[in-house]
Amino acid sequence: MNYVSISTIGKHEGKEVFIRGWVYNKRSSGKIKFLIVRDGTGMIQGVLVKGEVDHKYFDLFERLTQESSIVVRGRVREDRRAIGGYEIDITTLEILQIAGEYPVSPKEHGTEFLMDHRHLWIRSKRQFAILRIRNDIVNAIRDYFNSNGFVLIDAPIFTPAACEGTTTLFETSYFDDKAYLTQSGQLYMEAAAMAFGKVYCFGPTFRAEKSKTRRHLTEFWMVEPEVAFMDLNGDMELAEDFIEYIVQRTLGNMGNELRMLERDTSILENARKPFPRISYDEAFDILKKEKPDIVWGNDLGANDETILSNRFDKPVFIHRFPTTCKAFYMKSDPENEKLSLSVDMLAPEGYGEIIGGGEREDDLDKLFSKIKEHNLPVETLNWYLDLRRYGSVLHAGFGLGLERIVAWICGISHVRETIPFPRLINRLTP
């Protein structure tokens, strides 16, 4: 039998095909029955006309419920008004299973109800579009690094020590020991950059985030490139080239899905390099005008990021944060020891930080002092110090949170819809 995917239906115009899938919706209009079928690759409307097909298929049609699994046979016909540009004139219909009353009906549901039914919710049009865009963004990320000479080096998930404090770490018993779930692969990527030059990792990372925010998940995917012999300027050039590539490629590939989400893509089309670069000091002056009691040396809050990103119509870099608000491994600015050679990238439209990175301290003595200043355990970081003992070189990198860029590109407000099975403080199922 000639089973075809709905996504390739245009190749079969005028021919009789079989489609296997599920009932998305159905309706009647006099002696015509309409059946919207989805098969995971797309949707198509099937038409049953009384008098033209055996009456038994009309009886089967009446029995169909939302999400029942079926095989339809019919002839493919172009119809410019139809979803996808084609319809199918049904000649036979086979029921595989009549679905029970489907919980996720087209009516409105509360978020918790939908999240409880995530395993079914992903079948609906909007979630389908978001997760296909996520898939495409993941491919864009990997293709970018592959075509630019990077080697994928997976960072470990189990780590013996924390990179940036322990308050938001998940702990697990590890035989007779304890292990923590990684929050960043960066230290491992630094080791790998000394072996392979240009590397990246791309895997799940974990944060025991105790507050509920629309930007945080307990489990999220992060991509972290690291490059030997790259400085802060090179880091920003890499980041803007990378983001431009992801955004423009997604616009090119995912037009249908973005339309399904009714995304206004004008600001995405504008995300072309160079991106504006302002220093923390410049950002501070901007914020000072709106928030007179702001304190120099503090990290930017979500509200500060919104104020700053709203001033630009494309992503913006904030560079050279005070050392006080960045991690121990950040290199100090040789022109001002109070500043670090760090950089964040803020997405426009109030999406805030999507990238954080910078140059790493490459001097053994300075790094050792910083570990001490931050009260971190030297013995667990001794291997990391080895990277400064044996052929230390200038290097830099950054981390991009996958769910945050998916949220921005899709134009959705909460990251929980950007990952197939979200995990939050109060959400561990399904």
Added chain:
Amino acid sequence: MNYVSISTIGKHEGKEVFIRGWVYNKRSSGKIKFLIVRDGTGMIQGVLVKGEVDHKYFDLFERLTQESSIVVRGRVREDRRAIGGYEIDITTLEILQIAGEYPVSPKEHGTEFLMDHRHLWIRSKRQFAILRIRNDIVNAIRDYFNSNGFVLIDAPIFTPAACEGTTTLFETSYFDDKAYLTQSGQLYMEAAAMAFGKVYCFGPTFRAEKSKTRRHLTEFWMVEPEVAFMDLNGDMELAEDFIEYIVQRTLGNMGNELRMLERDTSILENARKPFPRISYDEAFDILKKEKPDIVWGNDLGANDETILSNRFDKPVFIHRFPTTCKAFYMKSDPENEKLSLSVDMLAPEGYGEIIGGGEREDDLDKLFSKIKEHNLPVETLNWYLDLRRYGSVLHAGFGLGLERIVAWICGISHVRETIPFPRLINRLTP
């Protein structure tokens, strides 16, 4: 300055270039000094000839230690005898950092010593080759699925319940609750296949493996495709097409790296479909001749797999295992209820199981009974039963352990070298 990567050195023949990297080795022969430099993309031999360059560079040469970071300037010259086919006639030399006495010297080291220094060990030629092959295999896997219409759907790492028993699960406290680290994304992929048709996940999975074996890590990467409307036969066709693609592409792309590992590639070249298919019953008859006390109904052990795979010069499928040795979700063979529609693929040369999969039970009542028989908690699997309540269809899939196929393709005996930072029962660092 014209900084170039060693991997692209051929494009600069006859030109003067700068290379930034690390000292891999050095030696003297009369008035000629040889310096092997690595930069993460490859290695090249630099030559310093007395009388042709300033004497100060000879003094610098004398100071160089293994893994010191340097910048060399010189003219590129073709030399067929050289590694990579080119040499560089050094004109200037700049030292970035003189490395302290490097722990991983070219002499022999014990495994534990090397594993303790994994962050440095990855710079050595053999590990460099293995991890580049791993990178290429990951890309082959993703390209295969992308070009065959699959959608990447990341499975969650935190799961509320176990898929296949709890004895080898890592447990973590999850706020006021408990979570387990995933051992398989399969159940989630089944949900996703009903939404997207053809899906896969590819992420880290965890097993609190208490025994030390050469085939097990506590943290490893697994790729799991799942396809709606696919039966056991289709599953085997997909698996052999997939493995052929990975192996043949790796042979084409990674010839240099495989030569660095001195891999005999003849058996890899032979890994072309179709792969032989034998039933468990046929396998049992083969094994019975060598092990008369073997019991029908038990799963195959590592030793059994070796006996079987040694009879074939390419990967072999073993299908239709007894239901007693497979998980609750496996569909029973309608022709013999004692058998399951399951399949394993064994790699040749004694590498054993690299793939396990099969058709999933798609009947609600049968699946419910199997959950009861296996004493699994129905309430935590209720969401999974929903997949059989709402539009259940025939479906199948499999899991491939990344480190096992990397080990086989590289021809190495222990999986610990196939992952950048291995985690084992007694190994959580670096």
